Amino acid sequence: MKFKEFNITFLGTSAASINPYSPTSTCLLEGGDTKIMIDVGIGALRQLHRIHIDSEEIDAVLITHWHFDHYAGLPALLKSRKSTSVLSIYGPKPSIPARIYLIGLLHSALIYFEAVTENFSKDCGDIHIETFPTVHDIISFGWVLTERIPGEQCGKRRIVISGDTRPTQSIINVAEGADLLVHEATYLDKHANRAYTHEHSTVTEAANLAIKARVGALALTHIAHQYSKLSALKEAEKIFPVVLVPSPLDTIYIEPLSDSAKRGNFGWGHVRMIGNRIIGKV
Numbered sequence: 001m002k003f004k005e006f007n008i009t010f011l012g013t014s015a016a017s018i019n020p021y022s023p024t025s026t027c028l029l030e031g032g033d034t035k036i037m038i039d040v041g042i043g044a045l046r047q048l049h050r051i052h053i054d055s056e057e058i059d060a061v062l063i064t065h066w067h068f069d070h071y072a073g074l075p076a077l078l079k080s081r082k083s084t085s086v087l088s089i090y091g092p093k094p095s096i097p098a099r100i101y102l103i104g105l106l107h108s109a110l111i112y113f114e115a116v117t118e119n120f121s122k123d124c125g126d127i128h129i130e131t132f133p134t135v136h137d138i139i140s141f142g143w144v145l146t147e148r149i150p151g152e153q154c155g156k157r158r159i160v161i162s163g164d165t166r167p168t169q170s171i172i173n174v175a176e177g178a179d180l181l182v183h184e185a186t187y188l189d190k191h192a193n194r195a196y197t198h199e200h201s202t203v204t205e206a207a208n209l210a211i212k213a214r215v216g217a218l219a220l221t222h223i224a225h226q227y228s229k230l231s232a233l234k235e236a237e238k239i240f241p242v243v244l245v246p247s248p249l250d251t252i253y254i255e256p257l258s259d260s261a262k263r264g265n266f267g268w269g270h271v272r273m274i275g276n277r278i279i280g281k282v
């Protein structure tokens with residue numbers, strides 16, 4: 001059978017710092033004919049336009065939690081849509097600051113908003129979406145995105161996105177055998193105490209979790225601005241063999257594999273990261 005494309009583009013990768021050159025947490029998953037955004041951080045709409053995707057093309061938006069760096073781009077995204085089709089947004093019940101910031105928007109007739117709980121599960125075009133509980137200083141969920149192949153039980157590609165969280169068993173449970181785990185790694189191991197205090201994860205913690213979940217590949221994101229990508233990569237590669245540290249507009253493509261090829265150990269993923277997707281486009 002011919003497999004369709006299954007990839008994730010990192011539109012923004014920064015943690016909470018506000019920097020015009022460094023958009024905050026936003027991913028775009030493209031599977032088959034379906035496009036899903038996971039979190040809509042600062043600068044998300046501009047990043048979408050830079051890769052020549054219109055907000056009208058987005059089928060659904062998933063929110064991990066209502067911290068500003070994960071939803072501040074929503075008003076621009078929603079206001080830019082001109083079509084009469086309804087955009088579905090799934091996320092935890094909005095916090096009071098989020099409700100004030102998004103006042104009116106989530107009640108628009110052109111938006112379907114559903115406050116989800118853990119173990120929410122739904123088919124969304126060519127992708128199946130599920131939540132799982134995570135551990136942060138506000139109610140938060142990670143998301144599992146699995147491709148839907150009608151009539152096919154094997155070889156479905158799966159990406160697990162942690163959102164902001166401490167390392168937790170629930171991620172290991174849902175990420176078991178996933179093609180790609182996208183995990184936050186706000187701090188390096190030398191600042192593990194800060195990760196604990198602020199309810200985030202370190203690079204080392206994310207890499208150890210990837211081993212326990214026996215995932216194919218690990219992508220680290222939400223790295224605090226005081227660290228270089230290289231320092232995060234070096235720390236992770238001491239533990240886990242297939243690590244990617246995407247920059248904004250990098251795309252990770254997941255190659256299809258049979259279930260038997262995925263069985264066994266960790267780091268078996270067939271992934272390739274293409275840098276800066278706007279290159280080569282008009």
Ligand SMILES: [Zn+2]
Pocket residue numbers: 015016025067069070164222
């Ligand atoms: Zn964050």
Ligand SMILES: [Zn+2]
Pocket residue numbers: 065067136164
């Ligand atoms: Zn957060």
